[in-house]
Amino acid sequence: MQSQVRVVIVGGGIVGTSILYWLAKLGWTDTLLLERRNLTSGSTWHAAGNTTYFGPYAQMTRLFAGSIRTYLQAERDSGESIGFHQTGSLRVATTKREREQFHEFEAGYQSLGIPYHVVDNDVISALHPCINTDGLFGAAHTPTDGHVDPSSTTHALAKAARNLGASVEVQCPVHQLSKDGDQWLVQTENGTIRAQHVVMAASFWTRELLQPLGLNIPLYATQHHEVITESVPQIAALDHEVPAYRDSYVSCSMRQEQDGFLVGVYETEPVFWSLDGIPKDFKEELFAPETDRLMPHLEKLMVRVPAFAEAGIKVINNGPMCWTPDGLPMLGPINTQHPGLWLASGFNVGIGTGGGSAEFLAHWMVNGSPLFDLPIVHANRFGNNVTTEQAVESINACYRMGYKLPESIRVG
Numbered sequence: 001m002q003s004q005v006r007v008v009i010v011g012g013g014i015v016g017t018s019i020l021y022w023l024a025k026l027g028w029t030d031t032l033l034l035e036r037r038n039l040t041s042g043s044t045w046h047a048a049g050n051t052t053y054f055g056p057y058a059q060m061t062r063l064f065a066g067s068i069r070t071y072l073q074a075e076r077d078s079g080e081s082i083g084f085h086q087t088g089s090l091r092v093a094t095t096k097r098e099r100e101q102f103h104e105f106e107a108g109y110q111s112l113g114i115p116y117h118v119v120d121n122d123v124i125s126a127l128h129p130c131i132n133t134d135g136l137f138g139a140a141h142t143p144t145d146g147h148v149d150p151s152s153t154t155h156a157l158a159k160a161a162r163n164l165g166a167s168v169e170v171q172c173p174v175h176q177l178s179k180d181g182d183q184w185l186v187q188t189e190n191g192t193i194r195a196q197h198v199v200m201a202a203s204f205w206t207r208e209l210l211q212p213l214g215l216n217i218p219l220y221a222t223q224h225h226e227v228i229t230e231s232v233p234q235i236a237a238l239d240h241e242v243p244a245y246r247d248s249y250v251s252c253s254m255r256q257e258q259d260g261f262l263v264g265v266y267e268t269e270p271v272f273w274s275l276d277g278i279p280k281d282f283k284e285e286l287f288a289p290e291t292d293r294l295m296p297h298l299e300k301l302m303v304r305v306p307a308f309a310e311a312g313i314k315v316i317n318n319g320p321m322c323w324t325p326d327g328l329p330m331l332g333p334i335n336t337q338h339p340g341l342w343l344a345s346g347f348n349v350g351i352g353t354g355g356g357s358a359e360f361l362a363h364w365m366v367n368g369s370p371l372f373d374l375p376i377v378h379a380n381r382f383g384n385n386v387t388t389e390q391a392v393e394s395i396n397a398c399y400r401m402g403y404k405l406p407e408s409i410r411v412g
Contacts, residue, residue, distance in 0.1 A: 011201035013044035017157035018358030029165030066356025077160035083149030224321040229260040230312035251402035266402035325394035343379035
C-alpha cells in the first residue's frame, strides 16, 4: 500500500468510488480509496439503485442528472455493465396544487436539456397500467431516467478509476486522522498514509471518525424498509418495463424488480439507529423488519396499485440510511481550521445523487471552485454545535415529508 498520496478517500460505496473516478478524470490520479471491508459494504449494497431526475429539492436536479451521466460514462470507460434500466419515472399529482408545482419545473428542465412532461391520467395508464388513476391529477414524467444495479455501478466506477491510475485498498479500516504540518496522517489497519487531502465519504461512520478532531458532524442513521414482491402476473404479461412511480400521498416509491415490485416506504415515525455510535463490528447487516409501522402506507398503496395487494411478498429489507438535519448531503471543505479535509457524506439518496455530487466536489478540489453554485449542500452550513436532539428533530421532519414538494420551486 502507498504511504504518500495527494488524496485519500475514506469509504468505498457509490459516493467514494464516484469521487475517485472524477478526480482521475480531471487528472488527479495520485489518489487512494480506503474501504474498511469491501466495495459497497456500507449502505450501497442494499440500495434500490434508483436514478431519477426529479427529487423533492429542485435545486438538486443537476446532481441527479450528473449522476446518471457519470454512471453511463463509467460504464463506457470500464467496459463493465452498470445494469441501467431506462424505464423513466412518474411522480403522480395527488392534488391540483401538486400538478401546478410540476408545471413550475418545466422551464428549468428545458434549460438543462432533460426531457420532462406533465401528463394526464390516460398517459399514466398507458405507461403503467397497474396504477389506479382515480383521484389523480396527472403526473410529472421523466422518460429517460430509471435505475442501476448499485454493486455493478460501484465496481465499474472503481475499475474506470484504476484504469486511469487511481488506487483502491479494501479490508483497510481507518482508525484515526491527524495533522502533521500541511499534511494529513491517515492511520489504518495496514499502516499510515500521508496525504494533502482527505475526503470523508464514509456515510454515518464519518461522524465518529471526525469527532476526535473536535468536529461535530450531524450525521445520523434511520432504519429504512424496502418491500420486494413475488412475480406479478400483470407485470409479467407486459412487453415493456413500467416506469418508476412515486407518490406523496402514499409516501413511497415503487419500481419494477424483475416481474415484481420493489417498494421503498417513508413512514410517519422514522426509527433511528445507533445514535450513540455505530457498533464497531457492524458490517453488511440488515435489521428485523418492523411491518406494523409500514401498514398505513402499504394499505394506501394497495388502493393505488391493486396488483400490489395481490402480490406475494418475497423479502422485506430494513437497513440503515444516513441523514443530515435538512436531508441534503454535505459536500465541500469543512472549515478553514482543517484545510485539506473534505466532506462527501450524508446521502440518503446516494445512488441518485452520488455521481453528480462527486463531479461537483472533484471540480471544487481540482479547480478551486465547484462547477456551479449550490450552497444548500455546502459542508459547513450547520456549524459545529448541532446537538443530537436538534438533529433528530430536524431529520424526523425531513423523513416525514417523504415525496411532498416544498412550496418554493426552482430547478437548476
